[in-house]
Amino acid sequence: MKLLLVFALALATTSADLLSRNVVHQRDLTFTPLIDGRITNGKDAVEGQFPYQVGASFSSSKGSWWCGGSIIDNEWVVTAAHCTSGATSVTLYFGGVVRTSPELKVTVSSSNFIQHSSYNSITIRNDISLIKIPSLSFNKNINKVNLPKKASSYSTYAGDVAIASGWGLISDSATAVHSKLQYTPLEVITNAECSAVFGKLLVYSSTICVATPAGTSTCQGDSGGPLVYGNDLIGITSYGSSAGCESGSPAAFTRVTSYLDWISANAGI
Structure with missing residues (x-):
């Protein structure tokens, strides 16, 4: 959400073609991505259901924001780059x-961000970051x-x-992140x-998208959180449509398989 205005202005100068499209047919709709994520119309998680899920409260001199993340090793969390961008520290x-009411809270500075x-x-593009943490x-x-x-x-x-999860807002009318962890297939x-x-300028081979029927989607507050298929992390919540998280438009994630070498090079996993 904090980057939405900046992105909209930048996109206007970067892609006149995208902005010149008329919003008439569904296949021609072009939305300014909403950089944040939440689970709308999801279900309450139970203890131990998503042990890899991380909540992340980022801070900077200009304010704070909430994101998600995933444990991929006892010393590493993966999240979205737009979550770490501009932050000076994070409480996980x-x-x-x-x-x-987490079992454990850990605060690290931006020197622990990759x-x-x-x-x-x-x-x-390349909306992915690693966070080094004390051994869990x-x-x-x-x-x-x-x-x-x-x-x-x-x-x-x-x-x-696949399953997405997070503490984000639970409807387009909600004004605060949710108190209980939500999930949805x-x-x-x-x-x-x-x-x-979204247009070809925003969807790459390193993007993975999901359908959001019946207003069930990711949106503000879930950014950086997991999309899991079976036991594997296949996506990191990246962006959705500014038309609203209940609009029925796709939700986009960073495709983890595109960054396995990058993760290995930086975290040794």
Whole structure:
């Protein structure tokens, strides 16, 4: 949300073609991405259901914002680059379903962030960051999610149903992040379907999108959080439509299989 105005202005100068389209047919709709995420019309999670889920309260001299993240190792959390961008520190919440009652809280400075060096806030490309944390002791409520195997890099996951989770707002009319962890199953769609809505300048091979039927989606507050298929982290919540999280437009994630080498090079995983 904090980057929406900046992005809209930048996009106006970057892509006159996108902005000149008439909003008439669904396939021609072009929305300014809303950089944040939440679970709308989701379900309450129970203790231990998503032990890899992390809550993240980022701070800067200009304010603070809430995001999500995923434990991928006992010393590493992965999140979105637009979450770490501009932050001076983050307090991470582990092992809780109620947002304000985690099993463990850890605060680290931005010196522990590894933000992708080619992250572009205008095109939302390479929207991924790592956060180094003190070593965690895993238990039933705090544990890692698997990264996909290298062989999975050839899979688009289109047609598969994955699970998104987070504490974000639960409707377009809500004004604060939710108190209880929410989750929802979402079907992965092809990038061609996604780019028909957002445009080819915003959807890459490193993007993975889901359908959001019946107003069930990710949106503000869930940015950086997980999209998990089976036991594998396949997506990191990146952006949705400024038309609203209940609008039925796709939701976009950073495709984790595109960054396995980057994660390995920077975190050794």
